[in-house]
Amino acid sequence: MGNENAPGEAMDLDTKKQESTGPAAAEKAPIKVFDLLCQNVHLLEEAVHAKETSLCMGRLMRQTSAARKRMTEHDIAKLLKTKLPNSNEVQQTLAQFLDLTVTEDAKIAMETDDNKENDAAAEAVNGTVEGGKKEEKTSAATATPVHNRPTRASAVPECEIYVFLLAILKLLDSGSDEKARELSGTVVDWLQSFNRRTMDSLAARIYAYFSWSHERCGDDHLQGIRSKLLTLQRTAILRHDEIGQETLLNLLLHNYLHFSLYDHADKLRSKTQLTSNQHRNVHQFCRYLFYIGKIRAIQLDYTESKEKLQQALRKVPSGAKGFRITLHKWLCMVHLLLGEIPERTHFTTPGMRRALKPYFSLTQAIRKGDLKTFQQVAQRHWDQFMEDKTHNLIVRLQHNVIRTGLRNISKAYSRVSLEDVSKMLGLSGGIEEVECIVAKAVRDGAIEAKIDHANKWMTTNEASDIYSTFEPQQAFHSRIMFCLNLHNEAVKAMRYKPKEQKDKDSAEEARKERLQQEQEIASALEEDDEF
Amino acid sequence: MASAAVAKGTGMKKGQGEAHATLTSAQGLIALLDEDDDRLRAHALKQLDRVVPDLWFEVSSSIATIEALYEDESFTERSLAALLASKVFYHLGELQESLTYALCAGKLFDVTERSDYVQTIVGKCIDEYVKRREKAEVSGEEVQIDSRLEAIVQRMFSRCLEDGQLEQAIGIALDSCQLDLLRAVAEHGQFDKDLLTYALNVCKNLIVSRKFREKALRLMVDLYKQLPQPDWVVISQCLMFLDEPAAVAEILRDLLSKDADSVLLAYQIAFDLFENEQPQFLSRVSDFVEGASKAVAVKEEEGAAQPMDADSQDATPSGAGDVKQEASGAEDPSLDKLQSILQGDVPVKLHLEFLHSKTKTDYTILKNLKASVETRNSVCHSAIIFANALMYMGTTVDTFLREHLDWLARATNWAKFSATAGLGVIHRGQLTQGQFLMAPYLPSEGSSGSPFSEGGALYALGLMHCDKGKVIRDFLLQSLRNATSEVVQHGACLGIGLAALGTDDEEVFEDLKNALYTDSAVAGEAAGIAIGLLSVGTGSDKTEQMLAYAHDTQHEKITRGLALGCALISYGREESADALILQLCQDQNPILRYGGMFSIGLAYSGTMSNFAIQKLLHFAVSDVSDDVRRAAVMCLGFVMYSQPDQCPHTVALLSESFNPHVRYGVAMALGIACAGTGMKEALAILTVLSKDAVDFVRQGALIATSMVLLQQPESKVQPFRKRLDKIVSDKHEDVMCKMGAIISVGLIDAGGRNVNIRLRSRNGFPRLLSVVGLAVFTQYWYWYPLSYFLSLPLSPAALIGLNDKLEMPKFDVVSKCKPSVFAYAQPVESSGSILVGRAPTAVLSTTAKAKARQAKKEDAKKSSSGEAEKMETEDEEREKQQKEEEKKAEEEKKAKAAADATEELKENPTRVVPSQERHMQYLEGSRFTPIAGGSRSAGIVLLKDNEPGKECEIVSIPVTTEAPANTEPPPPEPFEFNSNLD
Incomplete structure (x- = not known):
């Protein structure tokens, strides 16, 4: 039951919590x-x-x-x-x-x-x-x-x-x-x-x-219970058993994802309606978000995936370490796929450094835009990636590495021949392939450049003042949106504390206060009488 | 990517295909649905039907194709498509659509299958059917119901019958408003008694529509009659609800003409009917019994063909009384007795005797009350007089008032009015001597007393004769006509309203109307309420005139009186009062809306009607007037008293309202709904409210708590008594709250600790008098004299056994419980409570030394002379303590002996509190056994004498008009005053 074995192990968050503090608690044996x-x-x-x-x-x-x-x-x-x-x-x-x-x-x-x-x-x-x-x-x-x-x-x-x-x-x-x-x-x-x-x-x-x-x-057994879980879920819905619905839906999603049946999982998720729109159990909700994040990542919808994974990361209980690591891994992948570089602090959190090491080196390779290093890293940690089921995404990343490299080149040279580009990026294909890659990068807006087809070189445009564009505005907007969303979610997550106790206390206090006041007035009056 | 994942999944599946034989994806099958060949499509449907529980989410995306297949007339397997569609919709949670397609599937939808799917859909099916049938029943028009739907329900119904689940079958029958089905169930169950009881309970408590409830009860009466030994008690109760006096009279006459046991049973039925407090109904039954007997007599006499029977049927109650006297000479004595029960003479007398003989009121409590409250405060003063009236209600003991005439004389004006009215409460039920008792206060020709005491006396007569006012009616009417002062008019109006309660007497109405049209605020208010009392529960059209005048007049008091009157008239009318309710609730005048709240509460009293509760809750939170909101919450109590356990959580949220009026309403609602139950949840809310910051909320909470705690075991009540004591003696407590505490002290010991509030009779029917009494009592908010209406709902918690001569034989029952649990409260130590509050006087060390010296000296003296001449206060106290300790030790011994006992013999008549009822048992092999089964352990019980010839002792309790001498405390011991103190 190692902590590293995340997806399966994340099954029971509470247990995780116990295990993280486990040794200390066990020694004291209160x-x-x-x-x-x-x-x-x-x-x-x-x-x-x-x-x-x-x-x-x-x-x-x-x-x-x-x-x-x-x-x-x-x-x-x-x-x-x-x-x-x-x-x-x-x-x-x-x-x-x-x-x-x-x-x-x-x-x-x-x-x-x-x-x-x-x-x-x-x-x-x-x-x-x-x-x-x-x-x-x-x-x-x-x-x-x-x-x-x-x-x-x-x-x-x-x-x-x-x-x-x-x-x-x-x-x-x-x-x-x-x-x-x-x-x-x-x-x-x-x-x-x-x-x-x-x-x-x-x-x-x-x-x-x-x-x-x-x-x-074993997998056989896990697949065998799928139908049973579906029946249980149906029963839970009919009986308005909310916690059961949430748990079973997650178990089913886990089940499908375990066998890489992403399409099934997504269909089931979209067709299942919870009796109440809100999740009751924060643990289950957290896992649900994680599963959606995973599905979306596979379905190429990285933006939503990132959103869900971040939300899940925010909600994850502090004790569930294995689950947190897994979330980090996936979040890191999604960041990279979006062309962003995850912050360094992601990898340096105490207790996670070792587990996230492969992803850290991967990020470094991408940051450099060095295809060779990237391939080496991918090769070295391939087993780990297979285990994490992120290998699909790693394959997709190759493209991002090239693009980053291209961007670096376009910054350094105002004009460079495509052949040199091919060399610098370590691409094996011919000039045509490089031309295609550069053309795509230009079209996607990754670099601002022109291709001179006749001379087979690439001319970089003068870097325009980024503050004259809408970019800062958009960046600012997205940050504001993020903050607003965070606020809204916080508001939604707020709960009233049990009211009865509070009321009793306050009523009692108010009464005491009142009585005291009255006594003061009464004594004041008596004093008046005396004079 | 997604399809790749699927492909991979299917690939994986192949390895394990043999093991599980399940598909991982339904895509292939779904694709088959688009084929042209019917056979292929049918095959696909069949396969899909098999895998749909596991892969419904895939199938659901092509639901349109499946629906199209069903629509396609030429397709042979249409029903299969419908079944599949139904299942998919079921999984999607669209039960309505699922049901539609399940019906379309015809035979393929197998109701006998034991799967979740089938059970859910069948459940939905029955719901749907019930909904449509109900709609048809309410609107009265034919609603087209799908025959397939009906067929499924019928199949379920017959399956219930086959499986012997008859109670479920009854449920289906009543829910779907099909009485013929109910009859079928009863026949199938061979008229099993338990089954019929179950059905009756369902009919009484769960059917919302009054119209259908009446139909169902009529059928129940029919069914009960088919029993080999019909349960006449139950039947007559049902008939009472159906308002069929003639049928009841027939049953009674039938029973009278049979053997002795049946006669006893007839008496029992009469007593039970009396307990339901439907005065109007009873007098009509009595008329019918009389009429029928007369008719027989006439036939026998032949020649004398007077149109007597026709007369007596229409006769006014007083007329019937005359007829009865004439007839009584010729008729057998049993009929006479029956009549005296029906007309209330016997039960009232019995209750009076019981309360008089068993009164356990603690005189000291009153004394303490009087001593601890400042005399200058008139509110508390009159509250104490009211408390006294409650404590001695119906016991005829007015010692307290007699002993403190000086103190009493401080009550002036309206306080005097109330004080005089209090006498009526104390002497309640003294039907024959009422006028004599009140003579000193009544208006008489020539002498002109204070109008306040005159008015109060008339009101007192009303309270005394409440709803049995034939004897006093003419006198009161005359007084009303002669009255010149509006105060006397006020008293006379209330008096006549009470005396002629529910008679709908036209003559009285005319006079009341005259009083109303004088447009005097005081008299008009009383007249408005009195009209309501006069026509209570008749739903007559007098409300139109009343409302018209309520709009005309400038006086708020009159408007309020009339609004309440309208509410009273709509008592128990349920749906038929809706028009009036709507009119009142939409009025611009908040006072009329206030009346509207009460008319909802009273019209739907004890029905738990959702409509009423919804409406009241709506007004409770949305009306602009505090009065209306308060009334709305309060009336929730009236609607919900039939299931008191529902009330606390309904009002719990309102109890936290910012509006003190709403909180007060919550307190009263709980008091009304949970009266006499001692329910924990209600008490929890009330405890919080009784610490409220606003004085009147505390007042309401205290009164309500004492209502809830009425006749509860002393262990529960003790802490509350202590709290009341503290509030009353607290100098800084608000007057309003103090008044509430004083009333609570009176209420908790009401009627000599022998009475209880019960808004429902033992058979579960609402009791008119009690409900009306409480409703008018709540008006004390505006007008203190109306608080005396609280005496109406108080009825004895007694077991009274009677023999065939309607006398109380000596007879014992066993209470299978520790005697201490249901014992009366211990008497309070005199003046104890006042001393509690006082701080001990500081004693200087020098004085203490001096005293010690003195004491030594004295001791020496005492020992030498052997006399205790010079008793110092200290010594006295010491001795007293010693004595007390001895006494206590003795008591403890007794208590110990008592505590060891696990049961107790109780002599007839005895107090039996509600929670004690299930512990009561009749002795086996005793001479007397109850005629209507041993389960009846409270109320008036007719006893069958198993050894008829033998002589039996009769308990006799004389009720004198004078205050009984033995209740007076003995004069103090003679003592010598010695001034020879150092």
Whole structure:
């Protein structure tokens, strides 16, 4: 599960986040795993009771990922025993995949483990932790007593699914992909029997792991689930399950793109209408934008592609490193294809330098307009490009390299023979080919030059004052547009904070203030009376 | 590039083609559709139909070709094309188009298939059908319905029947307005009782159109009658809704002529009908019963062919009363008893006896109230008098007033009017002695008392005789005619309006109109409301005259009275009141729009009608007048009280409005809709509102909270009591809010802690009197005396068992619950609440030392002399504390014993609060068993005597007109005053 293996790995953004901070968090091991899981179940239970699971999902998954590394099969078994004593069917299903026997030894071992962890916990709480983590801990400390109570009946199905999710995670982490694949298949079938809106968010996670486990088992399996995903998506649309729709659409797009079926992906995307126009889940929206960006890049629509990729880059959660790298790679390609040179800071971001190295050298080659270097770089990193699926675009870049070279030449010489041009650019073809290339460059506006066909040379026009043209205006306009768009998106992304709490506070405060004022007036009056 | 990608994809597919046998692209098949050969095209269609779930997005781009194939008459596989088109549209989310093509596909569209596609389309199909049928039903004209559509619905319907999903079948039948289908279901289910109950509930609660609801209920009555043992109770309730007194009378007479059990059942039905508070309907039933019996008597006597039956059918209620007396000599006693129930004499008497005997009001609370409020403030003063009236409502206990005559005398002018009216509330239900009781205040010839007390007394008579005012009608009418002062007119108008509630009496109307046309603001307002009360729920055309005058007059008060009157007249009329509602709501005068809001609220009361809610919400946020907005929100409560759990989240957003009037409206709406439910969500909103910055919002929230908390377990109410106590004793609290708190204190302990607000009867029908009472009560905003209307919706929360002689036998029921849960509140320690607020006096160290010295001395003295002559206050207190502690310890012991018990025996009659009802059980093997099934655990219950011959003890409760002596606190212990203190 290397971070470099981006497209597939970017599947679950939350996990990514955990992994990036993973080692540090694991060492500190603040709370014992079982407690953490119990607390998660409790959280879920409350959310189901309040009929609003989508809001707590982020927290739930964050806490789950905190426990994920240290979680054992026994933890899951114990959770199942204490929280869901009546779910025999779940136990039977799980027993085929996991070792569910909780032996006494294991229990004791766990207890001692727990004690150790508890000792560590005290320090950890005081340690420097990020906001999200801190919140978890404090809530964990308060929510301990609810542990040993079984789940209330209304939330049982959700908790069952949650246990399944844990099991799948465990199987994936321990490398038993086949088992994970089978189990996720079973769970997806199991999910079909429910029609509960409180389950949507959990179900969406399950779908994601369903697809991911199939992908890890090989292309055959991934292709095999396509029809299943389509059915699931249809069901989600009919049931107004928004998070399900978004997730499944992304999974399908991923599926098609994995097999380079760009046309299919685009058609599916354009024909699918989401129930609400806005994406609910920022993670899913981010991936959706990424897929569109990819499709557009392949379809030669670089401008839109750049726009979408940039938008995705802006929305990507800070923890999802692998996904961010992939985005950078694609964005870099699109920039280059548009004839722009990406900024150097793109490549120097800490932690990405190594991963982006091939693209950096590529950019350098293009900047120089040196076709030979370019070809060398492309040759050297070809495997990497193949893996990134950017090799198609690399081929297209060759043209850009030549053009940049031409521009450099036109700047240096006021008149130069085509033969020299051919040499300087390292083109292998004859004069005619060079002539064609130059003619095309002139027509596209890349260089301002004339070709003297009789003498076979190229005359560069006097560089006119660029400020007398509309160019600056256009550049300025595009920047303003960019800023305005950014602003609009920011406004759209704004959310009101939960109102009730605020209102209560303010009402209470206002009342206190009023009372105080009245008392002041009253005392003032009394004083008046005295005099 | 794209096509290259596709080509690559297909290439890849070939490797795995055998494994999955699916196509990666449908392009090839789509291309086949353009071929000329039909066979090729048909083949392509077939293949496409197979792959469409996976590749619909590809197929969808050539949907036009497929549609064209269907249009092509010469093409043989047209229906296949239609099916394919339907599926593609389904995937595109265009369900309407999909349905159209599915219908075109004919047999190829297989409704028995268990796929998402078929189920969705069939669902859509039923929706569509229902929509069209409803349209046809509402507009009354034939709407052409696609026969294919109908066929599919019919198939689904018969499948429901075959699978035994009869409830779903009932749903389809009622939704699509097809009563013959409903009958078919009932027949299929062999008139299963549970099934019919389900159908009845659906009919009552879910059918929007009143016209169709009536039709459906009529059918339900028919169906119920076909049961081997018809449930007469349910049938008569339905008939009441259908307004068919003759049929009810027939049922009652039938039952009377059968065995003893049936007679009991007839009584039970009569009591149930009484509980629904439809005075007009009851008197007509009573007339019909009388008429029929008369007719029988006439036939038997043969010769005496008086046209009596024709007379009595049209007779006014008073006329019927006469007839009854004549007839009673000849007729059997059971008929007499039935009549006395129907005319309200027996139930009113029973309620009076119950409230009188079980009153648990805490006298100290009132005393504390009186002590903690400044006497100069007339608003709080009259609020306390009102609170007193509520607390002792119907109990006939007026000790408080008698003991504080001086204090009472501070009420002048209109406050005096209200105070006198309060007596009517306290003595509510004293039908026979009312006039005697009020005699000192009533206008009499010769002596001229204060017009305010005279007017108040007339109003009091109205409150006392509310809707059973036959006896008092003439007197009140006479008083109205004789009145010269507008204050007396005001009282007389309200009095006669209440007494003749719902009778639509022409003579009274004429007199009220005369009072109205004097164009005196005070009298005119009352006359307007009184006309409304007189014709409440009749939807008569008096509204035209009223509106005309409302436009003419210069007085806002009169306009408001008339607007409210119009609203009252439209009570329960639903669609038929729409014209009036429209007229009122579009008026330029905000006061008339205000009336319009109330007419929406009352006309659609308890219907949960979307139309009404929509309209009210619209006015609540868009009207320019604060009054109208307030009324609009408030009336949401009236529309929604049948499903109180819907109300809180509907008004939650409005409760955050910037406009305090809207917030006040929210509070009242919650109070009205959730009265007596103790619903958590409602209380949460009300708690926020009761801390509002604006005083009148807090007032409304407090009153509403006490309405919601009525008859809730004490553990829930206790914190609220404490808060009220704090508000009342807080010196800096606003007067408005204080007034609300005082009223709440009265309301929460109303009727000796034995009454509740119920806007729906146990059978789920709206109760006219309660709704009207609350609607007029909310007018206290403008006119405090109208607050006394709050006594109308308060009805006893009691279980009263009766035997065949309509007496209360000694009889026990079990409450399967800890007794402490539903116990009455503990009495308040005297003057405790006042002391709480006071800061402790600072004690100087020197004084403390001196005192300590003194105490030592005294102790020494005491021990030497053995007497406690020189008691210092401190010692006294100490002793008191000790005593209290002992008392407490004793109580605790008792409480512990009680806490251990998990059930409790309750003697007939007893208080049963709503949340307690499901814990009540009848003892097995007891001598008395309820006639109408054991599930009925509150209200008046007729009991069957299983050991008839045996003698039985009767509970007797004499209700005296004098204040009972035992409620007076005992005189203080004799003590010696000793001035010999150091």
